Amino acid sequence: xxxxxxxxxxxxxxxxxxxxxxxxxxxxxxxxxxxxxxxxxxxxxxxxxxxxxxxxxxxxxxxxxxxxxxxxxxxxxxxxxxxxxxxxxxxxxxxxxxxxxxxxxxxxxxxxxxxxxxxxxxxxxxxxxxxxxxxxxxxxxxxxxxxxxxxxxxxxxxxxxxxxxxxxxxxxxxxxxxxxxxxxxxxxxxxxxxxxxxxxxxxxxxxxxxxxxxxxxxxxxxxxxxxxxxxxxxxxxxxxxxxxxxxxxxxxxxxxxxxxxxxxxxxxxxx
Ligand SMILES: Nc1ncnc2c1ncn2[C@@H]1O[C@H](COP(=O)(O)OP(=O)(O)OP(=O)(O)O)[C@@H](O)[C@H]1O
Ligand SMILES: [Mg+2]
Numbered sequence: 001x002x003x004x005x006x007x008x009x010x011x012x013x014x015x016x017x018x019x020x021x022x023x024x025x026x027x028x029x030x031x032x033x034x035x036x037x038x039x040x041x042x043x044x045x046x047x048x049x050x051x052x053x054x055x056x057x058x059x060x061x062x063x064x065x066x067x068x069x070x071x072x073x074x075x076x077x078x079x080x081x082x083x084x085x086x087x088x089x090x091x092x093x094x095x096x097x098x099x100x101x102x103x104x105x106x107x108x109x110x111x112x113x114x115x116x117x118x119x120x121x122x123x124x125x126x127x128x129x130x131x132x133x134x135x136x137x138x139x140x141x142x143x144x145x146x147x148x149x150x151x152x153x154x155x156x157x158x159x160x161x162x163x164x165x166x167x168x169x170x171x172x173x174x175x176x177x178x179x180x181x182x183x184x185x186x187x188x189x190x191x192x193x194x195x196x197x198x199x200x201x202x203x204x205x206x207x208x209x210x211x212x213x214x215x216x217x218x219x220x221x222x223x224x225x226x227x228x229x230x231x232x233x234x235x236x237x238x239x240x241x242x243x244x245x246x247x248x249x250x251x252x253x254x255x256x257x258x259x260x261x262x263x264x265x266x267x268x269x270x271x
Contacts, residue, residue: 022224026146027095029221033149034093036213040119041085051078088114092149096142100229102252103139105178106131106169111141112148113167116156124162125155132170135178137249143225144247147233150218151182151245157205157213158186158243177231177248188239197235198223 052075059071088111113127120127148167155165163185172179189197196202203216226233230250237243 023095025217026143026221026225029217030142030146030149031093032215033146033153034089036153037115037119040122041089041115043122044085044118045082048078048082051075084114088112092142092145094142096140098140098228100138100140102136103141103144104134104136105139105180105249106134108139108141108144109148109167109169109180112145112152116149116152120152120156120165123156123159125159126162126164128164128166130166130168130170132168135169135171135249136252137178137229137231138252139229139249140225144229147222147225147247148180148182150222153213154218155182155184155186155243159184163242171251172248175248176251178251179249180247181244182246183242183244185242188241188243189235189237190239194235194237198233 055071055074055078059068059075062068062071091111092115109129109131113129117127152165152167159165165185166181166183168179168181168183170179170181171177193202193204198219199216200220201216202220203214205214205216207214223233226247232248234246234248235243236246
């Protein structure tokens with residue numbers, strides 16, 4: 001009896017500590033993705049600054065209104081692109097806790113693609129997006145962006161000599177889920193490894209010169225996050241052809257959305 005009384009709070013404390021450590025691990029892993037993108041984002045900012053500087057010079061050199069207006073337009077466009085990247089990066093890096101809200105999945109995907117676009121381009125990976133419709137699900141935006149970031153970085157790392165990455169969003173009415181698929185044309189995963197890829201610390205990679213990658217916690221965290229959303233994560237892979245990861249989330253009725261028609265369906269295909 002006395003034992004029960006003294007042990008109960010100890011177990012509560014331990015559970016709280018485990019939860020806190022899980023949150024910290026998730027945050028640390030997220031910051032490691034930010035690190036993986038640091039070089040491409042710096043590169044992108046350099047390009048933006050070159051645009052700003054060159055058009056500012058052009059505006060100073062040419063006094064006519066038409067040239068100056070064109071220069072201002074270019075400077076504004078470059079500034080807005082920079083703002084989109086920094087806003088996206090700050091939103092991604094923020095710790096949003098566990099809160100979930102009804103969210104349009106296409107908007108969520110687009111916000112991640114803004115951050116990885118340059119990285120893909122620098123590694124000769126072509127990006128294709130297929131938005132079949134606009135499903136909404138109750139998600140923690142930051143966490144699902146982290147999952148997508150892990151899948152995209154994995155796909156890019158797998159396609160060493162370049163390739164194609166396709167990200168698609170669709171409603172699967174039969175299963176009552178919204179789906180996000182990430183498909184690559186990389187080398188695929190052999191069957192004996194496929195069974196282990198969600199195991200914590202399973203990796204076939206070695207850390208790069210910056211100590212980045214190869215801890216093997218990316219997919220283990222993805223699975224934890226998806227399960228905490230009552231969702232599912234599925235993988236299909238064919239050696240020599242590529243790999244597809246599919247995330248499935250229970251649908252919610254489009255009520256008050258986080259991305260109210262901010263993103264239009266940009267490419268739709270039948271099927
Ligand atoms: N798209 C993919 N194509 C081929 N292999 C993949 C792909 N995604 C994952 N894998 C395999 O699954 C393993 C585990 O992936 P996971 O993201 O958990 O860890 P990691 O990428 O090795 O390390 P970390 O994510 O911690 O940097 C990878 O090492 C790789 O062998
Ligand atoms: Mg990984």
